[in-house]
Amino acid sequence: MSVAKRVQQWATFGRMWYLYDAKWQNPLDSADKIKHYLAGSHKPIYHPLSDCGDHVVVINSHDIALPGDEWEKRVYFHHTGYAGGATWTLAWELHKTDSTMILRKAVYNKLDGNLLRRGRMARLHIFPDDKIPDKILENVSAQLRQLRLVPRRLDHYPQEVVHNFPKLFDWPEEHVIR
Amino acid sequence: MTTQTWNRFWGSTFVKAPLRNGVGRYVQQLQRITFKFCKTHGCSQGMREYIEKELIEFARVNPGVVVYLKPRRHRSPCLKAEYLNGGEEYISCHRMTNEDIVKWVEYLRTRSGYPVERLRKYQHTDHPSIQGAWTPWIHRDPLVNIAEYPIEELSAAFKTEKTATDEVLELFEKQKLSGEVDVS
Numbered sequence: 001m002s003v004a005k006r007v008q009q010w011a012t013f014g015r016m017w018y019l020y021d022a023k024w025q026n027p028l029d030s031a032d033k034i035k036h037y038l039a040g041s042h043k044p045i046y047h048p049l050s051d052c053g054d055h056v057v058v059i060n061s062h063d064i065a066l067p068g069d070e071w072e073k074r075v076y077f078h079h080t081g082y083a084g085g086a087t088w089t090l091a092w093e094l095h096k097t098d099s100t101m102i103l104r105k106a107v108y109n110k111l112d113g114n115l116l117r118r119g120r121m122a123r124l125h126i127f128p129d130d131k132i133p134d135k136i137l138e139n140v141s142a143q144l145r146q147l148r149l150v151p152r153r154l155d156h157y158p159q160e161v162v163h164n165f166p167k168l169f170d171w172p173e174e175h176v177i178r
Numbered sequence: 179m180t181t182q183t184w185n186r187f188w189g190s191t192f193v194k195a196p197l198r199n200g201v202g203r204y205v206q207q208l209q210r211i212t213f214k215f216c217k218t219h220g221c222s223q224g225m226r227e228y229i230e231k232e233l234i235e236f237a238r239v240n241p242g243v244v245v246y247l248k249p250r251r252h253r254s255p256c257l258k259a260e261y262l263n264g265g266e267e268y269i270s271c272h273r274m275t276n277e278d279i280v281k282w283v284e285y286l287r288t289r290s291g292y293p294v295e296r297l298r299k300y301q302h303t304d305h306p307s308i309q310g311a312w313t314p315w316i317h318r319d320p321l322v323n324i325a326e327y328p329i330e331e332l333s334a335a336f337k338t339e340k341t342a343t344d345e346v347l348e349l350f351e352k353q354k355l356s357g358e359v360d361v362s
Contacts, residue, residue, distance in 0.1 A: 011313040021333045044312050059328065130328070142314075142322065143332040150334070166350040 012045060015123075016054045017139040021130075022103060023060040024150045026067055031106035033147065034058070038111065038120040053116075055123045056144070057136055062099040062128040066091060076105065100126040184296065191295040193302040196263055199290070207262045207291050211283070212246040215255040215271075225255040227276040228283075236283065243287070257282060261291025 036042045040052035074091035094101050111117045215222040237245045255271040
């Protein structure tokens with residue numbers, strides 16, 4: 001293989017590092033998006049036998065948003081292997097213990113169940129807040145788009161924007177604003 | 179038989195020709211062909227007929243091929259071909275007619291000498307891409323080379339429809355232009 005061909009090979013199969021902001025995102029839908037990048041199936045050169053998966057760095061996993069009443073209804077099952085070793089953990093309990101676990105399990109379940117799964121999971125880096133170690137952040141060279149808009153609270157708007165917003169109606173005389 | 183089992187015994191290959199044979203010039207790959215037959219036995223009748231009628235013409239048309247005749251008593255006839263790359267091919271001609279042998283000799287003459295294997299692809303090119311191979315950086319905005327991550331604009335989802343807040347603000351702007359409301 002000539003030098004030019006060798007460099008070509010490096011460029012084509014070089015691993016990218018993608019950054020994904022999980023703030024206010026559904027972890028189950030996000031896992032559907034992230035799994036393509038971990039497996040490399042978003043690339044035109046994808047082939048199941050070639051190792052072309054990318055790294056994905058997920059930040060703000062503490063601020064994920066489960067839909068509906070999933071925080072109370074979603075249950076994570078674990079069995080230690082011993083008699084009576086079964087535990088059922090609710091999503092909010094698991095999130096309180098480790099706020100990266102829900103997203104990690106969602107991605108793990110969405111990935112193909114073959115021998116490559118553990119290696120692909122090793123390329124997924126999840127951080128509960130937006131603090132990323134410099135060793136990881138220096139590799140990041142692209143960003144994944146969020147799936148839905150992050151809602152903005154009233155107290156996050158500047159005071160003058162709130163003040164200048166058009167007044168739609170007048171409160172009744174007897175209305176008490178607490 | 180599955181492909182895995184087939185490959186275990188027979189292998190697979192890509193389309194290839196020895197030394198780009200047939201591009202610009204053609205080099206006869208068949209070097210030597212041996213006709214083995216019996217002079218008396220009935221199973222060699224077609225082979226004897228071929229030797230009487232066709233063999234002289236075959237040797238005249240293909241001067242690069244060494245032709246051997248090997249009579250042997252009471253054994254079934256066969257063709258043995260040897261090729262430029264060292265490959266060999268053996269074909270049993272037991273009870274074959276003259277016409278069959280003509281076809282098999284033509285088959286041996288046009289072979290390359292490589293073993294017959296399953297082709298993984300039915301085409302081959304030395305230049306797989308004119309525009310160059312794909313890399314992750316193709317069609318990427320060069321601005322990301324000097325970007326400091328995370329970037330809000332690259333992360334936020336695209337706004338597909340107007341929110342109620344946007345509608346209200348838009349109505350308000352229209353009213354201000356038409357002078358219906360007092361802006362102060």
